[in-house]
Amino acid sequence: RIMRPDDANIAGNVHGGTILKMIEEAGAIISTRHCNSQAGEPCVAALARVERTDFLSPMCIGEVANVSAEITYTSRHSVEVQVNVMSENILTGAKKVTNKATLWYVPLSLKNVNKVLEVPPIQYARKEQEDEGKKRYEEQKLDRLETKQRNGDVIFPIINPEPHTVGYSQSSLIHLVGPSDCTLLGFVHGGVTMKLMDEVAGIVAARHCKTNIVTASVDAINFHEKIKKGSVITISGRMTFTSNKSMEIEVFVDADPFVDESRERYRAVSAFFTYVSLSKEGKPLPVPQLLTETEDEKRRFEEGKGRYLQTKAKRQAQMQQAAQQ
Amino acid sequence: RIMRPDDANIAGNVHGGTILKMIEEAGAIISTRHCNSQAGEPCVAALARVERTDFLSPMCIGEVANVSAEITYTSRHSVEVQVNVMSENILTGAKKVTNKATLWYVPLSLKNVNKVLEVPPIQYARKEQEDEGKKRYEEQKLDRLETKQRNGDVIFPIINPEPHTVGYSQSSLIHLVGPSDCTLLGFVHGGVTMKLMDEVAGIVAARHCKTNIVTASVDAINFHEKIKKGSVITISGRMTFTSNKSMEIEVFVDADPFVDESRERYRAVSAFFTYVSLSKEGKPLPVPQLLTETEDEKRRFEEGKGRYLQTKAKRQAQMQQAAQQ
Amino acid sequence: RIMRPDDANIAGNVHGGTILKMIEEAGAIISTRHCNSQAGEPCVAALARVERTDFLSPMCIGEVANVSAEITYTSRHSVEVQVNVMSENILTGAKKVTNKATLWYVPLSLKNVNKVLEVPPIQYARKEQEDEGKKRYEEQKLDRLETKQRNGDVIFPIINPEPHTVGYSQSSLIHLVGPSDCTLLGFVHGGVTMKLMDEVAGIVAARHCKTNIVTASVDAINFHEKIKKGSVITISGRMTFTSNKSMEIEVFVDADPFVDESRERYRAVSAFFTYVSLSKEGKPLPVPQLLTETEDEKRRFEEGKGRYLQTKAKRQAQMQQAAQQ
Numbered sequence: 001r002i003m004r005p006d007d008a009n010i011a012g013n014v015h016g017g018t019i020l021k022m023i024e025e026a027g028a029i030i031s032t033r034h035c036n037s038q039a040g041e042p043c044v045a046a047l048a049r050v051e052r053t054d055f056l057s058p059m060c061i062g063e064v065a066n067v068s069a070e071i072t073y074t075s076r077h078s079v080e081v082q083v084n085v086m087s088e089n090i091l092t093g094a095k096k097v098t099n100k101a102t103l104w105y106v107p108l109s110l111k112n113v114n115k116v117l118e119v120p121p122i123q124y125a126r127k128e129q130e131d132e133g134k135k136r137y138e139e140q141k142l143d144r145l146e147t148k149q150r151n152g153d154v155i156f157p158i159i160n161p162e163p164h165t166v167g168y169s170q171s172s173l174i175h176l177v178g179p180s181d182c183t184l185l186g187f188v189h190g191g192v193t194m195k196l197m198d199e200v201a202g203i204v205a206a207r208h209c210k211t212n213i214v215t216a217s218v219d220a221i222n223f224h225e226k227i228k229k230g231s232v233i234t235i236s237g238r239m240t241f242t243s244n245k246s247m248e249i250e251v252f253v254d255a256d257p258f259v260d261e262s263r264e265r266y267r268a269v270s271a272f273f274t275y276v277s278l279s280k281e282g283k284p285l286p287v288p289q290l291l292t293e294t295e296d297e298k299r300r301f302e303e304g305k306g307r308y309l310q311t312k313a314k315r316q317a318q319m320q321q322a323a324q325q
Numbered sequence: 326r327i328m329r330p331d332d333a334n335i336a337g338n339v340h341g342g343t344i345l346k347m348i349e350e351a352g353a354i355i356s357t358r359h360c361n362s363q364a365g366e367p368c369v370a371a372l373a374r375v376e377r378t379d380f381l382s383p384m385c386i387g388e389v390a391n392v393s394a395e396i397t398y399t400s401r402h403s404v405e406v407q408v409n410v411m412s413e414n415i416l417t418g419a420k421k422v423t424n425k426a427t428l429w430y431v432p433l434s435l436k437n438v439n440k441v442l443e444v445p446p447i448q449y450a451r452k453e454q455e456d457e458g459k460k461r462y463e464e465q466k467l468d469r470l471e472t473k474q475r476n477g478d479v480i481f482p483i484i485n486p487e488p489h490t491v492g493y494s495q496s497s498l499i500h501l502v503g504p505s506d507c508t509l510l511g512f513v514h515g516g517v518t519m520k521l522m523d524e525v526a527g528i529v530a531a532r533h534c535k536t537n538i539v540t541a542s543v544d545a546i547n548f549h550e551k552i553k554k555g556s557v558i559t560i561s562g563r564m565t566f567t568s569n570k571s572m573e574i575e576v577f578v579d580a581d582p583f584v585d586e587s588r589e590r591y592r593a594v595s596a597f598f599t600y601v602s603l604s605k606e607g608k609p610l611p612v613p614q615l616l617t618e619t620e621d622e623k624r625r626f627e628e629g630k631g632r633y634l635q636t637k638a639k640r641q642a643q644m645q646q647a648a649q650q
Numbered sequence: 651r652i653m654r655p656d657d658a659n660i661a662g663n664v665h666g667g668t669i670l671k672m673i674e675e676a677g678a679i680i681s682t683r684h685c686n687s688q689a690g691e692p693c694v695a696a697l698a699r700v701e702r703t704d705f706l707s708p709m710c711i712g713e714v715a716n717v718s719a720e721i722t723y724t725s726r727h728s729v730e731v732q733v734n735v736m737s738e739n740i741l742t743g744a745k746k747v748t749n750k751a752t753l754w755y756v757p758l759s760l761k762n763v764n765k766v767l768e769v770p771p772i773q774y775a776r777k778e779q780e781d782e783g784k785k786r787y788e789e790q791k792l793d794r795l796e797t798k799q800r801n802g803d804v805i806f807p808i809i810n811p812e813p814h815t816v817g818y819s820q821s822s823l824i825h826l827v828g829p830s831d832c833t834l835l836g837f838v839h840g841g842v843t844m845k846l847m848d849e850v851a852g853i854v855a856a857r858h859c860k861t862n863i864v865t866a867s868v869d870a871i872n873f874h875e876k877i878k879k880g881s882v883i884t885i886s887g888r889m890t891f892t893s894n895k896s897m898e899i900e901v902f903v904d905a906d907p908f909v910d911e912s913r914e915r916y917r918a919v920s921a922f923f924t925y926v927s928l929s930k931e932g933k934p935l936p937v938p939q940l941l942t943e944t945e946d947e948k949r950r951f952e953e954g955k956g957r958y959l960q961t962k963a964k965r966q967a968q969m970q971q972a973a974q975q
Contacts, residue, residue, distance in 0.1 A: 001326075002350060005504040005655040010712040025327060029389050033415040042416040062509045064354050090358040091367040091435070110416070163743075171714075173651050176675055179330040179829040184387045203652065203714055206740040230834045232679050258683045330829035335880040496882075499823045499853060504655040528824060528882055532906075555660040557821075557853055581857075 003061050009202070009212065011278070014059040016215025017198025019085060019099055024050075024191030026069040027081040027103040028183070034071055034079060035107035038120045044183050045105035047190030047223050048078060049140055053101040054217040058282070059087040065098070072102075073133025074119045079105045080133060104140060113185050113226075144222045147270070155236040155252070165291045169207035171200055172236035177229055188227040193253055193269055194218075200237040201249040205275035208239055208247060209287045212278050216246060219272040219307070227255040227268050240272070241304025242290040247275045248304045272307065328386050334527075334537065336603070339384040341540025342523025344410060344424055349375070349516030351394040352406040352428040353508070359396055359404060360432035363445045369508050370430035372515030372548050373403060374465055378426040379542040383607070384412040390423070397427075398458025399444045404430045405458060429465060438510050438551075469547045472595070490616045494532040497561035498525055502554050513552040518578055518594055519543075525562040526574040526598035533564055533572060534612045536602045541571060544597040544632070552580045552593050565597070566629025567615040572600045573629045597632065653711050659852075659862065661928070664709040666865025667848025669735060669749055674700070674841030676719040677731040677753040678833070684721055684729060685757035688770045694833050695755035697840030697873050698728060699790055703751040704867040708932070709737040715748070722752075723783025724769045729755045730783060754790060763835050763876075794872045797920070815941045819857040821850055822886035827879050838877040843903055843919055844868075850887040851899040851923035858889055858897060859937045861927045866896060869922040869957070877905045877918050890922070891954025892940040897925045898954045922957065 007018040024047060031045035059065065066086040073080035085099040109115040124130040158167030173196070181192045198215055205213040227233060234254045241248040253269040277285040292298045332343040349372060356370035384390065391411040398405035410424040434440040449455040483492030498521070506517045523540055530538040552558060559579045566573040578594040602610040617623045657668040674697060681695035709715065716736040723730035735749040759765040774780040808817025823846070831842045848865055855863040877883060884904045891898040903919040927935040942948045 002354060009652075029327060029415060033389075033413075033418070036416045037418060044416075064358075088358075090354060091361045091369075093358070093362060174676075174679060176679060199652065203740060207743075210741045210743070232683070256683070258679075258686055334826075496824050497822075498825070499821055499850075501659075501849065501853060524826060525824075528826060532882070557857070 001065060003059060003063050003065060005061055008061045009214075011212040011280075012061050013212070013214050013278075014061070014063075015195070015198055015202065016055055016218070016273075017195035017202075019055070019059065019065070020050075020101075020194040020198060020218070021189075021191035022065060022067050023083045023085060023099065023101045024103065024189060024194060026067045026083050027105060028189065028191075030069040030071060031079040031081055031105040031107075034074075034122075035117065035119055041117055042110045043107040043117045044110060044185050045079065046108050046183070046185070046187065046226065047103060048106045049104040049144060049223065050190070050194070050218070050221045051102040051140065052217065052220050053099055055099060055215050057087070057096045057098055058214050058278075059098050062089075062091075064088045064090055066095075071122055073130070073137060074122050075134075075137050076118060077106060077116050078137070079107075079119055080136065081105065102136075108185060110184065113187075140220070143220060144224075147222050147224075155238055162291065164208065164288050165293060166238050166240075166297050167293075169204045170236070170238040171203045171207065172234055173200055173203075174232055174234050177227060177231045177233060179229060182229045186229045188229075188231075188233075190223055193223075193227070193233075194221065196233070196235050197237075197251045197253060197269070197271060198273065200235045201251050201273035201275065204237040204239055204249045205247050205277075208290070209277045209285075211285060212280075213247075213275045214278055215273060216276045217274045217311075219274075221269060221271040223269055225255070225266055225268045227253075228257050231255045231257045233268070237273075239290050240300045241308060242287055243305075243308055244286055245276055245284045246308070247277075247287055247290075248308065249273045249275065250300070272304075326390060328384060328388050328390060330386055333386050334539075336537040336605075337386050338537070338539050338603075339386070339388075340520075340523060340527065341380055341543070341598075342520035342527075344380070344384065344390070345375075345426075345519040345523060345543070346514075346516035347390060347392050348408045348410060348424065348426045349428065349514060349519060351392045351408050352430060353514065353516070355394040355396060356404040356406055356430035356432075359399075359447075360442065360444055366442055367435045368432040368442045369435060369510050370404065371433050371508070371510070371512065371551065372428060373431045374429040374469060374548065375515070375519070375543070375546045376427040376465065377542065377545045378424055380424060380540050382412070382421045382423060383539050383603075384423050387414075387416075389413045389415050391420075396447055398455070398462060399447050400459075400462050401443060402431060402441050403462070404432075404444055405461065406430065427461075433510060435509065438512070465545070468545060469549075472547050472549075487616065489533065489613050490618060491563050491622050492618075494529045495561070495563040496525055496528045496532065497559055499557055499559050502552060502556045502558060504554060507554045511554045513554075513556075513558075515548055518548075518552070518558075519546065521558070521560050522562075522576045522578060522594070522596060523598065525560045526576050526600065529562040529564055529574045530572050530600035530602075533615070534602045534610075536610060537605075538572075538600045538602050540598060541601045542599045542636075544599075546594060546596040548594055550580070550591055550593045552578075553582050556580045556582045558593070562598075564615050565625045566633060567612055568630075568633055569611055570601055570609045571633070572602075572612055572615075573633065574598045574600065575625070597629075651715060653709055653713050653715060655711055658711045659864075661862040661930075662711045663862070663864050663928075664711070664713075665845075665848060665852065666705055666868070666923075667845035667852075669705070669709065669715070670700075670844040670848060670868070671839075671841035672715060672717050673733045673735060673749065673751045674753065674839060674844060676717045676733050677755060678839065678841070680719040680721060681729040681731055681755035681757075684724075684772075685767065685769055691767055692760045693757040693767045694760060694835050695729065696758050696833070696835070696837065696876065697753060698756045699754040699794060699873065700840070700844070700868070700871045701752040701790070702867065702870045703749055705749060705865050707737070707746045707748055708864050708928075709748050710739075712739075712741075714738045714740050716745075721772055723780070723787060724772050725784075725787050726768060727756060727766050728787070729757075729769055730786065731755065752786075758835060760834065763837070790870075793870060794874075797872050797874075812941065814858065814938050815943060816888055816947050817943075819854045820886070820888040821853045821857065822884055823850055824882055824884050827877060827881045827883060829879065832879045836879045838879075838881075838883075840873055843873075843877070843883075844871065846883070846885050847887075847901045847903065847919070847921060848923065850885045851901050851925065854887040854889055854899045855897050855925035855927075858940070859927045859935075861935060862930075863897075863925045863927050866924045866926045867961075868924070871919060871921040873919055875905070875916055875918045877903075878907050881905045881907045883918070887923075889940050890950045891958060892937055893958055894936055895926055895934045896958070897927075897937055897940075898958065899923045899925065900950070922954075
């Protein structure tokens with residue numbers, strides 16, 4: 001579809017969140033279609049996890065987004081989908097890869113939303129494809145279990161914070177979940193949640209560096225808990241780490257099914273977004289260093305640095321590998 | 326994309342206008358891409374005309390719309406695009422053809438919006454395709470000239486009208502044209518206009534028969550005049566004809582570029598929409614007969630009857646032809 | 651949240667209606683949460699009234715709106731909420747107060763929408779707070795009863811009106827109430843109604859003075875009647891009064907629950923909006939005087955003048971008081 005002014009920031013760059021939402025919709029369609037391809041209970045595929053994804057080049061207003069999706073692995077109860085996004089300038093014909101994302105879906109019964117159904121197996125062209133898929137499946141399963149533990153954190157507002165401290169740029173927004181935010185099951189689309197998360201992360205980044213910012217990457221996101229129609233969700237973001245030219249922002253989503261008294265407010269999702277600051281010519285700018293004050297902030301900064309160095313090392317290894325081939 | 330509650334009426338049927346908007350977006354993308362495929366001045370394709378289209382089966386919330394577009398003819402200054410819409414129930418895998426539409430676009434220069442550029446010719450598989458396309462081109466050109474004449478009509482409100490009269494159901498809405506309604510040239514997308522037209526026609530139909538109604542078909546629509554960002558548009562609809570099971574509604578779009586004082590209010594588009602009333606089981610219901618009062622109303626009723634009988638005869642001829650093949 | 655192009659007019663000023671909608675959403679969330687804080691029947695808070703609110707400074711595209719809400723009084727069946735809106739330019743860090751609004755909500759049972767539930771009492775820091783709240787409660791109750799009387803008026807269209815007459819700028823729009831416009835109870839959000847009212851009022855103001863206009867204030871709005879999903883609402887606006895630099899516009903909302911034949915069309919809400927005209931530098935411009943023709947128009951002009959002088963006197967008294975302290 002054509003990118004509109006509302007999809008973009010004031011510099012004309014399409015929000016990463018808009019792209020994440022399109023990716024998720026494509027993934028939900030292909031995996032729901034696959035899971036219903038055999039006779040049996042009708043089901044809707046619910047997003048369980050998005051693997052880390054890099055935004056390779058910014059998309060602009062007026063460009064057309066081409067989204068293609070393919071199922072690359074199925075386990076007994078989950079589907080792995082690979083989604084590619086290309087941006088096309090229909091005036092010049094130029095095409096660029098914007099994103100490659102890997103998503104995991106789980107089929108939930110339409111009749112009983114707590115029942116996970118079985119996934120019809122796909123055919124692999126080669127045995128190695130199945131083995132590699134299985135490896136990816138095991139890895140993400142492990143990672144999902146881990147993140148389930150460390151979810152207790154809350155963001156407290158700070159009065160009169162100094163510029164470039166964590167408290168200065170931290171932000172939160174609340175959203176009342178409406179019908180168009182939801183799947184047929186009455187739960188929020190993962191893509192809607194990711195779009196809101198990107199919006200908050202973008203505000204944190206802009207408050208910190210006061211320039212035009214764009215999403216550079218999103219770390220793996222796990223969707224542990226569904227969010228029901230009519231809930232109020234609070235999305236909070238705080239900066240955790242800055243390198244010379246990038247900012248890492250942690251985003252939490254808390255859901256409050258406040259009309260339904262049987263449930264307390266709970267943490268539904270959390271994730272790390274990385275932003276860069278761009279000059280008017282689209283070149284990355286240096287970003288102001290984050291000032292950490294408390295012990296927790298210092299610890300989170302070190303952890304962010306660890307993630308940053310790990311990603312950097314991985315990318316360099318890939319480039320060397322590519323150069324050798 | 327997946328159909329959402331916001332795309333549909335309370336019975337769950339997707340608005341015809343939502344489908345028309347998707348069709349037009351697909352047509353705009355493919356024809357803009359084609360017109361920029363040769364080196365030269367960059368341009369944006371603007372909708373000039375949509376041929377008559379039938380809504381063959383209703384689409385529902387949760388279904389996926391598959392839209393495909395193909396260029397079928399090019400004249401020196403215009404492009405004919407054929408767009409097909411399929412609805413797919415991803416739970417059952419069932420697919421149905423929803424619409425087939427033919428649209429005509431004209432490439433306008435990005436630098437000078439009043440300059441119509443030349444269209445790169447397409448290759449035809451067979452000579453007959455080109456000849457048939459040329460015939461269609463000449464026919465629509467003639468029809469566009471004709472409709473340009475009969476555009477002076479205005480809708481006057483009636484005080485305390487009787488049920489089932491023209492005055493009882495006539496409706497109008499105003500809309501302030503925002504940035505997301507517009508193309509890169511700063512003019513309203515044809516699809517946005519058609520969506521608003523369908524909204525008004527649907528309200529007229531529902532006021533008349535007070536049941537669940539759906540768009541059955543739209544007669545050819547000609548876009549004579551562009552509408553600029555920031556304009557206020559008034560969309561007015563009145564019922565012109567009823568058969569046993571259908572209602573014909575005439576819709577006008579008037580644009581008021583009120584910030585730009587040099588221009589008066591002008592008629593931008595007009596069209597005929599046909600609606601049917603559906604029972605809870607989706608069967609067509611009889612509709613209350615339209616009560617005509619003035620001479621003009623009686624004349625328009627007869628003209629509507631003429632269009633109705635012509636369409637019916639054409640459809641029967643097609644069915645006989647199909648039966649013979 | 652960040653203000654987008656669609657939230658604003660072509661001069662980049664955010665529509666007052668967008669701000670009113672955010673205010674109402676914040677109020678609905680905090681009061682629904684409060685009313686469900688004690689065990690008992692689940693309920694949704696419905697907007698009953700918004701006190702007069704002034705738009706202190708215009709908000710622009712790209713700015714972030716910070717909305718905070720606090721419960722300031724509870725009666726047996728209603729909740730008073732104070733909402734503050736700050737606009738923040740995240741590039742410069744500049745913050746401005748945009749609005750302060752007071753809203754009254756009533757808890758309606760989720761099971762039986764006609765049943766008003768009891769509100770859990772709040773704790774007051776000082777006895778005077780409770781007394782002042784009670785006084786405000788009694789005052790608004792009286793005002794609500796009064797407005798219920800004077801609701802019969804209708805807007806008749808005028809043919810070929812002269813510029814600057816009432817008939818020249820009067821406008822109306824119809825809107826089909828969709829799922830995203832509604833609360834969990836299936837009734838239109840008060841904020842959605844106010845946004846549409848501001849849209850019509852803005853078109854009336856722009857038609858009158860043909861310049862860039864912004865909402866300056868909204869008089870108290872009472873929501874006497876709920877509007878059901880699937881209804882058609884007609885929002886009509888006409889100018890009632892002009893001072894040197896402001897325009898007062900009366901707006902009516904009529905609901906037509908046309909699928910439900912048991913109910914006639916009814917007046918749901920009415921209110922007065924005040925607009926000012928701004929130059930490109932953001933300075934208030936003189937506005938053309940309203941030409942009144944009929945007796946009713948002259949009477950309404952005088953009434954508008956009364957409201958204008960009263961507000962002016964009140965504001966001057968407040969400024970004197972502030973100067974003395």
